[in-house]
Amino acid sequence: MKHTLKQLKKAAREVRLSAEEKSLMREALVRHMEFRPVRNIDSSRLQLVKGFGLIPSPFSISHLRNKKFMPILAILGLLMSGSVSFAAENTVPGDVLYPVKVHVNETVRGAVAVTPQAKAQWDVRLVERRLEEVEKLAATPDALPEVKEAAQVNLEQYTDRVGERIAKFEEDEDGEDALKTAGLLAEVLSAHEVSLANLAKAGGSGATTLGVDPTASTTTLVAATSTTTMSATTPTDVASLLEVLSKLREVRGHAEEKHHELKKKYHEEDTEDNLDKDGDEGIPMNGTAGVTNGATVVLDANATGTVPVAGAAAGAATSASISQGIRIGDHEDAMRSQGEHQEEVRTALGAGASIILPTIQKDAERDEEEQKTERNND
Amino acid sequence: MKFRGPEEQFLEWHEQFADAIFRHCVFRLSDREKAKDVTQETFIRLWNYMAVTNQQIRGSAGEIKNVRAFLYRIANNLIIDEYRRKETVSLDQMRDEESFDIGFEVREDYETHDEADRLMRVVGELPEKYREVLILRHVDGLSVKDIARMLDETENVVSVRIHRAIEKLKILTV
Numbered sequence: 411m412k413h414t415l416k417q418l419k420k421a422a423r424e425v426r427l428s429a430e431e432k433s434l435m436r437e438a439l440v441r442h443m444e445f446r447p448v449r450n451i452d453s454s455r456l457q458l459v460k461g462f463g464l465i466p467s468p469f470s471i472s473h474l475r476n477k478k479f480m481p482i483l484a485i486l487g488l489l490m491s492g493s494v495s496f497a498a499e500n501t502v503p504g505d506v507l508y509p510v511k512v513h514v515n516e517t518v519r520g521a522v523a524v525t526p527q528a529k530a531q532w533d534v535r536l537v538e539r540r541l542e543e544v545e546k547l548a549a550t551p552d553a554l555p556e557v558k559e560a561a562q563v564n565l566e567q568y569t570d571r572v573g574e575r576i577a578k579f580e581e582d583e584d585g586e587d588a589l590k591t592a593g594l595l596a597e598v599l600s601a602h603e604v605s606l607a608n609l610a611k612a613g614g615s616g617a618t619t620l621g622v623d624p625t626a627s628t629t630t631l632v633a634a635t636s637t638t639t640m641s642a643t644t645p646t647d648v649a650s651l652l653e654v655l656s657k658l659r660e661v662r663g664h665a666e667e668k669h670h671e672l673k674k675k676y677h678e679e680d681t682e683d684n685l686d687k688d689g690d691e692g693i694p695m696n697g698t699a700g701v702t703n704g705a706t707v708v709l710d711a712n713a714t715g716t717v718p719v720a721g722a723a724a725g726a727a728t729s730a731s732i733s734q735g736i737r738i739g740d741h742e743d744a745m746r747s748q749g750e751h752q753e754e755v756r757t758a759l760g761a762g763a764s765i766i767l768p769t770i771q772k773d774a775e776r777d778e779e780e781q782k783t784e785r786n787n788d
Numbered sequence: 789m790k791f792r793g794p795e796e797q798f799l800e801w802h803e804q805f806a807d808a809i810f811r812h813c814v815f816r817l818s819d820r821e822k823a824k825d826v827t828q829e830t831f832i833r834l835w836n837y838m839a840v841t842n843q844q845i846r847g848s849a850g851e852i853k854n855v856r857a858f859l860y861r862i863a864n865n866l867i868i869d870e871y872r873r874k875e876t877v878s879l880d881q882m883r884d885e886e887s888f889d890i891g892f893e894v895r896e897d898y899e900t901h902d903e904a905d906r907l908m909r910v911v912g913e914l915p916e917k918y919r920e921v922l923i924l925r926h927v928d929g930l931s932v933k934d935i936a937r938m939l940d941e942t943e944n945v946v947s948v949r950i951h952r953a954i955e956k957l958k959i960l961t962v
Contacts, residue, residue, distance in 0.1 A: 414957055414958055414961050415926055415954065415957075417907055418926060418927065418957075419927065421907045421908060422811060422815065422926075422927040425811045425814050425815070426807040426811060427806060427807055427810050427824070427827075431824065432807075435802075435806065435824070435827065435828050435831075436799065436802060438828060439798075439799070439802060439828070439831055439835065440799075442832055442835060443795055443798070443835055443839075446835070446836065446839055447839065448793075448794055448795075448838070448839045555793075556793050556794055559793030559796075560793055560795060562793075563793060563795055563796065
């Protein structure tokens with residue numbers, strides 16, 4: 411039977427994974443990669459990042475970061491205490507506690523989002539968290555490039571997820587939500603682009619914080635770093651910031667394109683307003699130039715975030731105010747349902763939720779603060 | 789935006805090699821579901837390796853010279869573990885017990901379908917040592933040299949074994 415081998419080979423060629431099987435496996439692998447990310451040995455991120463005033467939260471257990479792979483049981487044990495979830499909030503990819511941030515904190519908080527709209531908003535919030543991670547890493551000179559790239563990849567993934575939500579809304583003929591979500595995303599991306607640009611421009615005078623834990627007290631640590639910073643940022647810091655900035659700009663561009671597209675589709679009368687607002691004249695100063703689109707900051711809550719917003723609002727052209735008016739309308743809706751979202755979380759979790767509540771509360775406070783700022787800026 | 793971090797690389801490798809590894813496992817284990825599990829586990833181990841070695845090699849992702857061979861070796865070890873799990877079972881019993889779930893991926897070419905089924909069953913009847921080399925050589929297309937290295941045998945031994953495997957196969961398919 412000379413043909414046996416040939417037949418064997420032929421039969422063999424036909425055995426393969428179905429597309430679905432393959433993508434299921436791929437997803438499982440991605441989850442595994444998130445769980446066990448590539449590790450740094452000796453990064454000292456967030457310890458003393460000179461010139462950026464990034465300080466570890468007093469509650470952080472950063473001395474435990476990246477020493478060794480902590481046994482799962484130890485992590486679980488720590489989780490029971492509650493402060494771990496809290497401390498995990500400021501981690502970035504590569505940290506020991508980062509899996510806690512993504513798989514515990516975010517899962518719990520995401521679980522409360524029931525409606526597709528709430529889920530979409532939460533997904534945008536997740537994009538923002540990934541953005542914050544990218545920013546933190548960009549501000550750290552000793553972070554390994556792989557970690558930075560992992561953060562960028564994450565950002566991409568989550569942005570894609572939002573894209574999928576928008577597509578789903580479109581499919582379901584839900585123009586309003588598609589538009590809202592696209593708008594939210596574009597604003598979030600713009601706002602962060604602005605603050606990043608400020609950072610690069612200011613060269614880290616120590617006064618700017620990057621959406622880090624606001625409850626972190628301004629201890630002597632900050633004072634020390636501020637005074638010790640001479641020519642704060644080394645050339646490489648700015649360079650990596652600019653790199654992140656340009657990539658972010660690209661993503662933001664896509665998001666805004668999508669937003670315009672949807673706007674045209676569902677709100678014909680608003681088309682001409684925003685078409686030329688993407689003016690990127692190099693790095694915008696204090697966010698006046700390129701910011702008119704992102705004038706309303708939706709979810710980001712850093713203290714300095716309000717400065718560029720005020721500046722932009724003041725200096726904005728009249729045509730921008732039309733877009734702002736519309737935006738604020740959407741924005742308030744978004745804020746309102748975010749507030750509701752927070753309420754749900756509180757009631758749903760009830761008494762035994764002391765673990766997660768502190769973090770959520772922090773968010774809620776930030777959001778409320780923003781709402782006030784927004785109203786003032788009207 | 790193209791990021792060439794280890795994650796990207798890893799997923800590309802998965803895209804490239806998942807089918808081949810899966811195919812190998814199906815023929816070795818005669819069980820599609822188990823083959824999927826082993827394939828996934830193989831890639832997980834690859835990632836773990838990458839995640840760890842990256843730590844030691846400052847600045848660059850752990851360089852893996854021959855991913856394909858590496859993957860096959862991991863898979864092979866996992867398959868051997870699978871067999872050890874069925875340890876106290878005799879060869880005959882093994883033959884009867886194994887389910888021949890080739891799955892739905894075989895094309896609608898009925899002639900080949902039956903032939904393929906038949907062949908797979910026959911291959912399943914081969915002694916493990918023969919099956920191993922036969923599949924590595926004629927399904928996976930690995931060179932005798934690679935196979936020898938993987939199995940830690942001489943090329944000579946491998947060649948002979950392959951030859952005997954083919955003979956046995958012919959006898960069984962008559």
